[in-house]
Amino acid sequence: MILTSREMKALEERAFADGITAEALMEEAGRKIAETVRQFYPFPGKCIVVFGKGHNGGDALVAARHLAEAGWTLEWKPAFPEDKWAPLTRQNWEVVRDIATGPDGRHCILSRPGPQPVIILDGLLGIGAGGALRPPILDATREINRLRATSNARVFAIDLPTGLDSETGAADPDTVIADYTLTISFAKQPLLADAAARFVGRLAVLPLEELSKRASGGNPDGVATAEELQSTLPRRNFDMHKGQCGRVGIVAGSRGFVGAAIMSAEACVRAGAGLITLFATENIYLIVVSAIGPEVMVKPVQSYLEVLEAKTDVLAIGPGLGSGHASEVRQIIEQAPQPMVVDADALNILSDSIHLLDRCAGPRLLTPHPGEMARLDPKSKDRSRRETVEAFTTRWPHTLLLKGSRTLIGQRDHPFSYNTTGSPGMATGGMGDILTGVCAALAGQGLSLYDAARVGAWLCGRAAELAVTVGDESEESLTPTLLFRYLGRAFQDLRAGKG
């Protein structure tokens, strides 16, 4: 469920009317903020706490207290003098200011070699924000953005990045550029505006028990969190065999683009498919077999139409395919009864004959990036991402995953689902090929294409963020195949409802 800030305030009021205190809500919010920070940065470092006078600042102070208890060093940057603070904000300051922080031996500090993380908590404004930023908040947001630009500090916005209008989602020019936004209780509508993604960054929703149980109404769209997706991933029975984990056929690769085929097939292996066959035409067959992992079967074909005769449960078509086999690709998309992931060049081929989507023999998941989307639907250039997915899924009976920093998944009669995970390190060619393989593997294991898309996007984004937080990668060094190293951990986190 996604709420407007107004709906969030009304929900809060209902809880207050039932005797729930703001203090209790703030305590839970602050504790969960600290837990989430520690999920991304398990080893303590320095936390710069930038806070305003309202309850957003109070959340930051509670979170800081929990971080200090876990061994983090704190640095304070209040935006207002103490006499301007809300009573609850001041109350939490009185508790936290006396906690000695830093490596003083009072806390058990697990450290690791290498630079310690530096994070900034943006506790300046939350759902009480409105209009253009005013001093002294304005000076504080500029300081956060300056620190982010000139150091390796990672910014965690509490509830909303300060500067994003809490009702409209319009961004002030000095809006805090957050790497992570930890939003309290429910995702707020303004966080999902197209223009907000660059300020919001990785989104985490921290449910508060007393508010969750009182929630009603709201927008049925959803944000895909681990907790939300957890139950869609089936547990395996001990006596399961490979035939039950999905036979996946992949149609991908062409001269000069065999890497795309290899990456999607290997991603399929790493996401649990039982048997993977890559169909390769003779002109690339030898290159592919010499480079691909031994788990993938490579079948030489004269024509891709042989795919229609092969025994498969799920197909994926398109990565690196080029435009040379357009008629065969169209026939496969139209005639194969199996669920199919349609990506990359197959989407470009499809855009010339989009009406065959009305005649497909099985369900299709299309995974365009915005450029491919504009070829499938030229009107998408003038629409928001949400409108684009809505227009497509209203017209066609298939699943759409619109890639982007806030990947959006839609299917008729299903809630629109925004992905939360990811890293700017994913801005490199080949990430989409990995996603195709992962989605096909998940569909092979029995997930609907809608769930395969939601879980696949979540897992790939989670693997990427793990690589640059708990792993040793940077946003620059991250490559698509490096995701394989972290996919296992991403699956574990999903099952644990973590992240």
Ligand SMILES: NC(=O)C1=CN([C@@H]2O[C@H](COP(=O)(O)OP(=O)(O)OC[C@H]3O[C@@H](n4cnc5c(N)ncnc54)[C@H](OP(=O)(O)O)[C@@H]3O)[C@@H](O)[C@H]2O)[C@@H](O)CC1
């Ligand atoms: N909802 C929930 O259930 C829970 C909510 N919780 C937390 O409380 C947060 C909301 O707290 P809040 O209501 O105290 O408002 P908050 O955003 O801290 O500050 C508002 C003050 O800022 C000012 N101001 C406004 N706009 C401005 C601008 N453009 N430029 C400059 N200044 C501006 C304005 O002051 P003024 O200038 O009008 O004097 C106003 O008084 C919420 O986001 C969440 O973090 C949790 O604790 C637990 C459960």
Ligand SMILES: [K+]
């Ligand atoms: K904030």
